[in-house]
Amino acid sequence: MLSSAAASLAALLFSHAALAFDPFVVRDIRIDGVQRTEPGTVFGYLPVKVGEMLTEDKAAAAVRALFATGFFKDVRLEVEGDVLVVYLEERPAIASLVITGTKEFDQETIKRALRDQGLAESRIFDRSVLERAEQELKRQYLSRGKYATRVTSTVTPLERNRVGITLAVEEGESAKIDSIRFVGNKAFTEKQLLDQMRLTTPNWLSWYTKTDQYSREKLSGDLEALRSFYLNRGYLEFSVDSTQVSISPDKEDVTLTVALTEGGVYRVRDVQVRGQLLGRDQEFTSLVSLAPGQTFSGQKLADSQKAITDRLGTLGYAFANVNAVPRIDRDKREVDFEFLVDPGRRVYVRRINVSGNARTRDEVVRREMRQFEDAWYDAEKIRLSRERIGRLGYFTNVRVESRPVADAPDQVDLDVIVDEQPTGAITFGVGVSSAESLILSASLNQQNFLGTGKAFGLSVNTSKINRSFALSYADPYYTPEGISRAFDLYSRNFNAAELDLGDYKWRSSGVGIRYGIPYTEFDRISMGLTYETNTLKLGGNAPQRFKDYVADFGEDSSALLAVLGWQRDSRDSAFAPTKGRFQTATLEVTLPALDMRYARALYNHQWYLPLSKDYTLALNGDIAFGRAFGGKEYPLFKNFYAGGIGSVRGFAQSSLGPRDAIDDVPLGGQTRVVGSAEFIFPLPGTGNDRSFRSFVFLDAGNVFPTGGIDLGDLRYSVGIGLNWASPVGPMKLSFGFPLNKKDEDRSQRIQFQLGTGF
The missing domain is CATH 3.10.20.310 (membrane protein fhac)
Structure with a gap:
C-alpha cells in the first residue's frame, strides 16, 4: 500500500511539473496505453469533461482519481493544443492462481479466503494485496496450530499484460501442547481444572480429536468453562487475569499458562x-x-x-x-x-423460513410446526415444533432462531435451520457357501423417500436355503390432519433340509394395511389388518414339533390378523435423544374366519433421563406375550427370541431360551422379557459431537416356552459400546460379557450393526 501511495505521489509531482500550463477549455480527450480497460471506464472515472475549463488543480484531481481505481500503475496527462491526452500504464491482470502443498485445507476454502482479500483470477494484480493474502493464509494455518508454515509466492509475467501467481505452502507439523499450567488456584487442583478444558496434552485419541493443538478459539471456550466451573461453586468474583502462550524455538511445542484469581465463596x-x-x-x-x-x-x-x-x-x-x-x-x-x-413489546410471527433442507421438502418440516405464521409468538410452541422436527429422524440438528422484522417492532420472522443426515440404507451382497451355493441379497430402506417424509423399504434375498421378498410403504401424512397409512407385502421361504435341520420346507406370505391416528402432540393409535398364509411341506425326517403343527393346522394354514397399537414419543430427538420417553404397545389378534387362532401383546418403553449436558441415562423395557385360543396350538413361527444387539448383548443373536433336543437350534418362546440400562456419554476427546456416543450397559432378559416368567432364569450381561453416525451409515458396536452363562447358552462378545447411508 505504501509503494502504491509513493508511486501516486511521484506521478502527481511529475504531472504538476509537466502540466505547467495556462487554464484552457478542453475540446477533446484522447486515451492512450489501455489494452483491457474500456475507454468508457476511464472516462467514467475522469473528473474532466469535454467543454470544461482544465486547471492545474483539476489535472491533479484527475491523476488522483485514476490512480485510486487501482487499475493503473502509471498515469500521465499531457496537453496537445486544446486536446487533453491521458497516458496510462495498466496493472497486469491475474490469469491464474495456483496453490500447492496444502493438506490441512481444501483448495476451494483457501481460494475463497484469498478472494475475500482481493486476490483471485481475473482481478487486477497488486503486490500489496498479494502480501496481505500471504499473511491471511499464514493466519489460517496458525488457527490450526501450525506455527512453522511458510508461504512462498512466485509471480510469472505472461503475454497481454497478465501474470500467473503460484503460492507454494510448506505446512510443517502442527505444534502440540506440551503442558498446561495454572497460577493462583488454591481451592481446586490442577487436575480438576484440566478436566474442565477441551485442550489437552497429547493422549491416545488426540490424533483424531486434535485437542492437543492450540487455537485461540478453543482456549477462549476453555476459559469460559473454567469461569462457569468456579461460578457454579460460589466464586462470584473469579477472574482470569492473563493467559500466556509460549512456543518452543522449533515451533513444535506450546506451553499454556493461565493466571487466575479465585476470590471467595459467596x-x-x-x-x-x-x-x-x-x-x-x-x-x-x-x-x-x-x-x-x-x-x-x-x-x-x-x-x-x-x-x-x-x-x-x-x-x-x-x-x-x-x-x-x-x-x-x-x-x-x-x-x-x-x-x-x-418484557418489551408483545410480538407475533410474520413469516417462517426453512433452510438447510437440500433433500427434504419444506412441507415435511412445516407440517411439524406448532407455531404458525400470523399468530402470537409462543416460545413453548416453538420448542415443541423443534422437538417434533427432531423426532422425524431426518436431521442431526434443528435450530429455530427469531429475527426481528425491520421497521416492525411487533413482528418477528422465525428461521428454522436443519442439518440433514442420511435417512436411508442400501446394501448389496453376493456370496458363495458350500451349503447355499450362490447367495444374492439386496435391501433398500429410505425413511424420507425423495424428501417427502414417506418411508419405503424393499429387500430381496435368494439362496438354496432362504428366499425372501419384502416390500413396505408408509405415508405419515396420508391426510393433512396427520393420519398415516402403510402397506406391507412379504414372502419368505426356508428349506431346512439344506442345513440338516430337518426334512421340511416353509413358506410364509402376507399382505397388510395399517392406519395411524394422532390424538395428542405425543400420542398416536394405529389399527390394521394383515392376511397371511403359511405352507409347511414335510419330508420323512421332519422334526416332531412340525409334525404336531401340521396335525393341528394342516400343511396350508392362513390367518387374518387384526392389529391395534399405541405409541407415545416425547423424546427431544430421534437421532440422539437425551430426554423424554418412547413407548409402544401392540395387540395382534387373529379373527375367527380362518385357521389359526392366537394373540400376541408387545410393550416397549424407552426412557431417557438427562444427568447433565453431556451424560444421559437410558432405560429400556420390553415384554411380549403370545397365546393360542380356540383349542388351537400356538404357531411355531410366531415365537419370540432374545439375545444379541437389541436384547441381551453378549449372547449370540436369538440364541436364548429353550433349544431343540435333536438339532440343538433355538426354539424361542411364547413370552419374552428384556430390560437394559445404558449410561451414555460423549466419546472421550470428541466434545459435544453427537455423531459419537459411547455407553456402558447392563442387560437382562430371556424367553420362556409357554408358562409364566421365571425371574431366576433371566440372563444378565454387562459391557461397553459405541453408536456412530458414520459416513457409510449408522453403526452400533458393543462388547458384551455374560454374567451368568449356562452350558446351553451361546456367547458372542463382539456384536455390531452397520448400514450404508445415502
Missing part, C-alpha cells in the same frame, strides 16, 4: 423480582431457583433468568430482558440479587 442473602411483571409477581418469583441461604451458583442464576424469559416468551414477548443485578457484601461474603424484568 452465599445468597436475598432475592427480589421487580420490573414490569404483568400482574404475575408470584409466578415469576416461583421461577427463581436461586434461594436465600444457598451458596451462589452461576448456573442457577442463569437458569432463573432463562425460566422467566421463557415464560414471557410463551406469552408472546419474544425479546424480553431479565437482568440480575448483584449487591455484594465483601465483608460478610454475601450477595443480594434483584431480577429486573422488562
